[in-house]
Amino acid sequence: MEQIEFNYPAKRKIQKRAHVGVVGSGDLEVLLEPAEGAVAHVFIRTSVDGFRDTWEAVLNRFFANYDGAARIQINDAGATPGIVHLRLEQAVEVSDR
Amino acid sequence: MSDKGYNANFINRQSFVELDARERATALFDAGTSRELLGPFDRVESPWLPMQGVTPQADDGCVVMKGKITGQAAVVVALEGAFQGGSMGEVSGEKMTAALDLACADNEKGIPTSAVILLETGGVRLQEANLGLAAIAELMASILVLRKHAPVICLTVGTVGCFGGMSLAAGLASYIVMTREARLGMNGPEVIEQENGVEEFDSSDRALIWGIHGGDQRYATGLADALVDDDTPQVADAIRRFVSKGVPPMHRSSQVALYRNRIEALDSSRQWDPEEFRALWATNGSNEEKR
Numbered sequence: 001m002e003q004i005e006f007n008y009p010a011k012r013k014i015q016k017r018a019h020v021g022v023v024g025s026g027d028l029e030v031l032l033e034p035a036e037g038a039v040a041h042v043f044i045r046t047s048v049d050g051f052r053d054t055w056e057a058v059l060n061r062f063f064a065n066y067d068g069a070a071r072i073q074i075n076d077a078g079a080t081p082g083i084v085h086l087r088l089e090q091a092v093e094v095s096d097r
Numbered sequence: 098m099s100d101k102g103y104n105a106n107f108i109n110r111q112s113f114v115e116l117d118a119r120e121r122a123t124a125l126f127d128a129g130t131s132r133e134l135l136g137p138f139d140r141v142e143s144p145w146l147p148m149q150g151v152t153p154q155a156d157d158g159c160v161v162m163k164g165k166i167t168g169q170a171a172v173v174v175a176l177e178g179a180f181q182g183g184s185m186g187e188v189s190g191e192k193m194t195a196a197l198d199l200a201c202a203d204n205e206k207g208i209p210t211s212a213v214i215l216l217e218t219g220g221v222r223l224q225e226a227n228l229g230l231a232a233i234a235e236l237m238a239s240i241l242v243l244r245k246h247a248p249v250i251c252l253t254v255g256t257v258g259c260f261g262g263m264s265l266a267a268g269l270a271s272y273i274v275m276t277r278e279a280r281l282g283m284n285g286p287e288v289i290e291q292e293n294g295v296e297e298f299d300s301s302d303r304a305l306i307w308g309i310h311g312g313d314q315r316y317a318t319g320l321a322d323a324l325v326d327d328d329t330p331q332v333a334d335a336i337r338r339f340v341s342k343g344v345p346p347m348h349r350s351s352q353v354a355l356y357r358n359r360i361e362a363l364d365s366s367r368q369w370d371p372e373e374f375r376a377l378w379a380t381n382g383s384n385e386e387k388r
Contacts, residue, residue, distance in 0.1 A: 001150045019137045022117055023154040024179030031137060031155055047152045075152050 004044040004052055006059055010069035011038065018094035021087045028076040028084060030091040035071040046076035054081060062088050068095070111329040114255050114278065118177035121215055121254075122162045124329050125173050125336050131164030135192060143186045145225050154180045159189035161196045166340045170210040172200045178217030178257035185263060186222040190232020197239040197249070204246035211247045211340045214270070217254075219285070220261015233262040240269045244348065248272060250339045254327065255279045258310065269350050272339040273321040274332070275312030281321065282310040308371030318378035320349075 017033040035041060040063065044055060058081045072091075079087070113121060123131050135141055137155035146153040158180035162173045174193045176183040185193075193214065203210040221229035240249050251270035253259040258280030259267050267273055267281060275281060284292075286300035286309075299305060308314055316324040323335045359378065363369070 001147060001152055017138060019155070022177055022179045023152055023158075023181075024177075027179065029137070029154055033138065045147070045152050047150070073155070075154055077152055 002044075002046055002049040002052075004046070004055055006042045006044075006056065008040045008042070008059070008063040009038060009067075010035075010040045011067040012069065014068040014070055014095055016095045016097070018091045020090045020094060023075045023077045025077055026079055026083065028074055028079040028087055030087050031073040031075075032091040032095050033071045035069045038069060040066075040068065040070045040072065042072045042074065044074040044076060046074075046078075048076070048078050055084075057081070058084050061085065066092060068092070070095075110327070112327050113329045113332045114276070114327045116329070117179070118158070118160045118175035118215065118217075122160050122173040122175040125213060125252075125333050126162065126164035126166055126171070127168065131162045131173075134161045134163055134196070136160075141188055141192075143188050143222075143225065145187065145228070146181075149224050151181075151224060157186060157188040157192065158183060159192045161192050166211065166213075167337045169340060170200075170203060170208055171213065171340060172196050172210060173213045173215065175215035176218050181222055181224075183216070183218035183257050184220065184222030185218060185229045185232050185236075186225040187228040187232060189222075190229065190236060194232065194235045194239045197236070197243050201239070201243045201246060204243070209247055211250065212243055213250045213252060213336055213340075214266075215252045215254075216259040216263050216267055217257040218259055218261070218263045219257065220263050230262065233266060237266050237269055240266060244269070244271050244344065246344070248339055248342065248344055250274065250336060252332070252336065253279045253281055253312075254325075254332065258282075258285070260285045269348070271345050271348060272323070272342075273315070274323045274325060274335050274339070275315055275321045276325055276327050276332075277307075277312050278327065279312040280306065280310035281312070281315050286310070305371070314371060314375060317375050 014034045019031050021027055021029040023029050042059060140155050142153040142155055143157050158177040160175045174196050197212055200210040200212050243249055248271040250272045251267040252274045254276045255278040260282055264281055264283050286298055286306045289298035290300040312324055315321040325331045325335050
């Protein structure tokens with residue numbers, strides 16, 4: 001298991017927390033909560049080691065469209081980048097609903 | 098069948114199996130009455146999995162909800178089969194046990210509170226070994242105390258099934274509700290084949306597996322109390338029915354003489370066909386009247 005952390009700039013406060021997904025094979029769990037300040041913090045635990053660059057690429061793309069001040073925890077069981085992106089968007093949808 | 102060439106009821110049904118543990122639990126309560134206890138944001142997760150390089154889940158794969166079923170207080174505990182095979186670890190076991198103990202305390206205070214446990218589980222979580230075994234032992238003790246006051250209803254729908262020590266916990270329940278797709282048994286097919294050889298149990302023979310462990314067979318032989326389709330309203334209706342029914346006059350696991358005699362009467366020197374076994378045990382000790 002590898003732990004990876006990233007920070008991204010944020011522009012707006014978010015109101016609601018969101019929990020989506022399951023730590024099942026090829027899937028992941030996302031916990032998204034409001035955070036203080038103008039920063040989004042991402043904390044990842046993944047069962048597949050050695051993919052830091054891939055995580056960074058997926059998150060760069062996600063944060064190109066997302067500006068919420070959020071604390072995001074990802075518990076990953078080997079999800080593909082596409083699934084990771086979909087789960088993040090799902091969490092945002094639940095949080096902004 | 099409709100004239101469109103497909104079964105509209107099947108296409109339009111609200112599948113229960115396709116729901117995750119949280120959605121399953123919510124679906125059983127009277128609308129708008131449920132709330133989650135110790136949810137994922139409380140982050141009470143397994144301390145043992147990360148030490149072994151396994152990613153934990155924020156709720157340890159165990160969802161506890163409190164609310165009302167048919168207007169009466171109830172607690173629902175659902176295991177998430179997709180996380181570590183729904184296995185029982187220290188945390189998930191303690192969550193389930195504590196929920197049943199709190200329900201028991203409420204009953205003793207004069208607030209009738211039923212319990213529903215949704216078991217999609219392979220049993221003990223091997224990474225937590227003895228702690229998982231201890232958790233199941235404690236859970237079984239809690240079921241035995243609670244079931245004197247209020248029904249403890251076990252629901253297993255698929256696709257994991259209910260195996261290992263948790264099948265013993267299920268055996269203590271007041272009522273067991275299954276789908277045709279669900280399986281319930283102490284040893285799974287692979288385990289039996291590994292231990293006793295392919296002549297004893299061919300784990301690739303799906304008809305045989307469901308002929309032994311499947312919901313249809315368990316119901317027909319009196320080891321389950323209701324057989325439901327994979328349909329959310331139908332599942333919820335079965336649960337409401339058993340909550341209303343209350344504590345059964347005699348629990349299945351208390352019928353020691355009946356089952357001891359049945360097992361002693363079985364000739365184990367030869368292989369039994371699931372159909373002839375069904376005919377033998379068809380007059381069942383089930384808690385539901387035959388439909």
